Amino acid sequence: MPNEGKAKKPMREQRRDLNGFDYNAPAELFPSRTKRGNGQVKYRRFETAAEALQFAIEEMPPPVLLGAFLEVKDERFGAKEMQSLYVSAAYPLRRGETES
Numbered sequence: 808m809p810n811e812g813k814a815k816k817p818m819r820e821q822r823r824d825l826n827g828f829d830y831n832a833p834a835e836l837f838p839s840r841t842k843r844g845n846g847q848v849k850y851r852r853f854e855t856a857a858e859a860l861q862f863a864i865e866e867m868p869p870p871v872l873l874g875a876f877l878e879v880k881d882e883r884f885g886a887k888e889m890q891s892l893y894v895s896a897a898y899p900l901r902r903g904e905t906e907s
Contacts, residue, residue: 828892830899832879834859838867839874848875856892857900864893865903 834856838848848871853859856879863872877884884892892898 823888825888825891825895826897828856828895828897829880830857830860830892830897831855835878836863837876837878838871857898860889860893860898861900861903863889 832855834853836851836853836859838850848867851859851862853862856877859877859879863875863877867875872886872889875886875889877889893902
């Protein structure tokens with residue numbers, strides 16, 4: 808076995824600079840696929856990324872958000888990045904009450 812005796816490198820989360828994110832750009836939200844396939848939350852398009860983030864953080868159940876991603880200008884953002892964008896001082900909409 809070629810990898811025997813070698814320690815696996817831990818997977819590191821890729822970090823990117825979210826400064827300059829365009830909250831006014833159109834966005835697509837892709838929910839995670841659930842094992843049950845009950846389809847509570849489906850793919851949606853939004854006029855702005857800010858509206859998509861608001862929906863994702865305030866409306867989506869946490870298990871669905873965990874595997875979801877947001878696509879803006881051909882870039883994908885995972886759940887942790889969506890949360891960071893939502894709590895950013897640059898986020899342009901009023902935040903609702905969330906269960907965090």
